[in-house]
Amino acid sequence: MNDENKLKDTEDQKIDDALESSRRDFLKKVGLVGAASVAGAAAVYSGYQFEKKKHSRGTVRVLTDDNRLVEVPVEEVKDIKRELKVLQTQGREGIKGKKWVMVIDLSRCRNARKCVNACQAAHHLRPYEYHINTLEMQESVNTPKFYMPKPCQHCDNPPCVSVCPVDATFKRQDGIVLIDNERCIGCRFCMAACPYSARMFHWQEPMNAEADKEKAYNIELNVPQKKGTISKCLFSADRVRENSLPYCVSACPNGVFYFGDENENAVTNGTTKETVSLNELLEDNGAYRLMEELGTKPRVYYLPPKNRIFEFREGEKKEYREETT
Amino acid sequence: MARSIYNTDIHREKLESVSSDILRNVRINKGFIIWMGILALALAACVFAYTIQLKKGLGVTGLRDATSWGMYIATFVFFVATSLVGMLISSVLGLAGVKWIRPIARIAEIIAVAFAAIAGLVIVSDMGRPDRLPYVFMFGRFQSPILWDVTVVTTYFFVSLMLWFIPLIPDLAIAKTRLNGRPGFLIKAYELLSVNWINHDRQVKIMHQAMRILLILIVPLAFAIHTVTSWLFALTPRAGWDSTIFGPYFISGAFVSGTAAVIIAMYFYRENYRLSRYLTNDHFEKIGRVLALVSIIYIYFNINEFLVPAYKLKTHDAIHLRELLTGHHAMLFWSVQLLGLVIPVILLLIKRMRRPLPLLLISAVVLTASWFKRYIIVVPPQEHPYLPVQNVPIEWMVYKPTVIETAVTFGSLILVLMIITVLSKLFPVLPVWELAEEEASAKGEENKQ
Known part of the structure; x- marks a missing residue:
């Protein structure tokens, strides 16, 4: 391997490093924006839940399947299909x-x-x-x-x-x-x-x-x-x-x-x-x-059919037809 | 000893002539492609029939609550029965030291492999929920005869496959250098499947040992598969099935249909593959005797199966027997018993009838009758249960097979033919090395004298 090639390699390395650092910066920024929006959404959602609770229609007592009596908000009672x-x-x-x-x-x-x-x-x-x-x-x-x-x-x-x-x-x-x-x-x-x-x-x-x-x-x-x-x-x-x-x-x-x-x-x-x-x-x-x-x-x-309360009568023979789907 | 097989000139010369005779037929020619094409087209029609059954349910068959097993189960029994011949020829006759079965053993194994492979598929076509097939393995209960059947049929198939394959290995090694002009994939397959066979003493020794173990192992296995198949019926409390001799009755019947199938295949190879040098009149003469013998044994079991209940005439046995002997199954019953069993035996006692062509015709009738015999065993006992069948549509009273289930049944037969075709067209149908050795040692004896 000659020196010229070595030189070229280090040049490439420098360019690569520069690219890499700018990529890192970019990711950092994206991460920040992402985190901020998640936090915002969470705040809005909990506020909404709080508002909703204020209009609660009260609670109801429910017997659980392990035989405990518990109180739950009316809104949270759901009909479920028996599994x-x-x-x-x-x-x-x-x-x-x-x-x-x-x-x-x-x-x-x-x-x-x-x-x-x-x-x-x-x-x-x-x-x-x-x-x-x-x-x-x-x-x-x-x-x-x-x-x-x-x-x-x-x-x-x-x-x-x-x-x-x-x-x-x-x-x-x-x-x-x-x-x-x-x-x-x-x-x-x-x-x-x-x-x-x-x-x-x-x-x-x-x-x-x-x-x-x-x-x-x-x-x-x-x-x-x-x-x-x-x-x-x-x-x-x-x-x-x-x-x-x-x-x-x-x-x-x-x-x-x-x-x-x-x-x-x-x-x-x-x-x-x-x-x-x-x-x-x-x-x-x-x-x-x-x-x-x-x-x-x-x-x-x-x-056994002894002392029958009805006479035996031949039932009229009903015709059964197979239904086809 | 074995290494020296091809060392003498006689050996080499015989090997050349035998291998060229037999390997001549190993090729993908026009006939093969056309034949497979026809089979594939017919199969496509049958698969279409099966998709209708899948979509609409088993109601597209003639089966109903009273007769809930019909053609499919009869075909399953027939396939299992026919596959049993592999054991009869290779093991029972082979272990007894019968020499003339040499060129026939591989044919018998081809029949065994093809019919055993498809038997399981026939059962699937009878299932109401084929998508739940894995449940048999996931939730299988070992007291159910179906589990026993699945186990032994699968094992029998693999052992039969080994019995076909192991004696084929030396042939593959012989053939791989003699397959000029055949497609590359075939030569590659031979190379691979011949597993480095160089005819070394130790290889030969291992092969003989393996064959011996398998030939002994397959005897109880074959008895098991057909006994268990008979128990699918005999273990139920129905008149007509409730019989203690169903096991041997089925096995003796199996040898009849299997031998007939082997004879048909022998005749086909002899004529189409021009192998009359190896499948001689003498071979037909001898296997004709075997067919007579197994048929006589089967007649003996038939006498037991029908005469004993017919003498006592217990209520439900009497109803069943009346339907068979004089009722609406009488025509079929007597055709099967006379044309498929009694008359063939009488004919087979005449030497002229054991020549290839007459024997082929007799075997074709016997094999067809064998299928109808299974139908007679499966269907009629269901039509007269202990309690009357009432208040149902008229078509629920008597079983009449439909076009769709006939097509699906034919589909399974086509698959059997396809397997037989592939096995006998891509691989030698007769054992090259054994026949070469036989001819060489016969020549050697001659020279000594």
Whole structure:
């Protein structure tokens, strides 16, 4: 390397230094202006807040979710959507100390289908999509025909839960079998496994999909329903959480359904609202469960269709048409 | 020992002639491009059908609440079944020391790899929410047979891929200097995939060891994948599926469809690739016997599967059997059982029928019937559940496949054909080094005498 080059290098260095220092100055100035404007804005904002407080409409007492009573300004009370997370957690846990059970008295069913309609309205289902369906049954040629409401049996040994690959369908501590349509992958193995054909699948966009879009998903109601996932009877888990009877049970005009807690040995008739002893009801009427031989241990009991209060009448065959979206 | 393979003149001479015969077909020619183009176009149509299904939901298929598994699941079972032949040929026959399978083993592995690779995709096409596929790994519960299936099908695919690839390595090394005029990327790929194979004694030893381990490993694995697949049905309490022999019933059936697929591929390569020197009449004669044997075993399991419940006629078994034997599935049932199983066995007992062309025709019928057999296994048991199907639209009572799901199903078949095409057009379909060695040692024996 020769001297000439060295000289040139130092020249370049000098120019660079000069440029650098002017750049620093510039940044300093910008920083100052920036800081001043932030401070100004903050002052204006706090003044505005102070003015706003002067017109306060007072405070209100609110109970927080950890059970403290607190006072907050009225303006700061906001309606919030119940969070998905809360709904999911309580929905998966179930209600402690309970063992829900249903008793269906076949001697009273005359296929009014009010249970079906109430259920479909609550869960946003089409007329041919069922959580509960009333079936026309005949056990053998010489035995009489009868109508049988068929909800999910909420088995204590549920084949659907065993086969589910992703824990989308599960058994809660209170005996209810639920389906989480935020989790379901739509493989339909549970449908294949269920001997009671209790499950349905959303083959197309659900009926109220558009209207329900904004709602937070309630696992205990299974609304909003979702395309490509399973849906099923939930024993109206949302209603029992509020100490009410399931939709189908309270909709029945004929006193077919009893619902209650096995631990308390008490079930309530949805029509008469009369509460009776579960043991006595089952014992006095020769109760049975569906397909006992499969070992599924259902939580739904049936009372046989003897001494019927209605004649069996062939229901007029309604035609169901598939809606296409 | 192994290093000396190509040292004698006979060896070198044989290697030259065998490799030129087999490598002649490794090229990207017009036929390949046109064929892949046709497949790609057809696939595009099928993918379009699938996008409709994605958008509108599974309602575009004939599936409904009663029959919620149909064509897709039947195809999945069929693919898994057909892929099992890799294990049958390479392991069961190979480990027993059967020599004539040498030129067929790689063909069997190509079939295994292609069908196993796409089987998983078929399941995805049946899912209501394919976007949630990762949930199977994130939230998987091990008591669900689906988890077992995912695990074993994936493992089986990779082991089959290794069984195809490892014996290919020496061939790649042989071929990389003999690929004049092929595209550069192919030569580069051969260079890379031949992993510095120089046919050293130790390399050969390692290869033999690795193959031995994999060939033993794949036996329980293959039994597992198809047994688990059968359990998707047998573990549910439905008449028609609720059977204790479903595992062996499925596996014996798998060997039938797989062997038929291998025969079809053998015939195609023999004629199109002019390989009749290696895939001789004798090979067809022998694999024809294998097809007869596995079909007879399958008939035996069929007798068990139908005769036992038919004798007792339990209520729901009776309904199911009546539908199959005399009801609205009867036509399909008897066609499958007679045309796809009984008549082929009778024909295969005649020596003339084990020649390449008749054997090809028999295999084509057997393979087609195999698919319908899966349909018969999957669909009818769902149409008569324990409780009656009532108060639903008429189209919900009986399953009728739609055009869209047929197209999607064809799409999966096209993907299988594409994999088979790529594997058999870009790589040698027969083992060059093994055949050269075989011919050389045969010649050596001759000279000694």
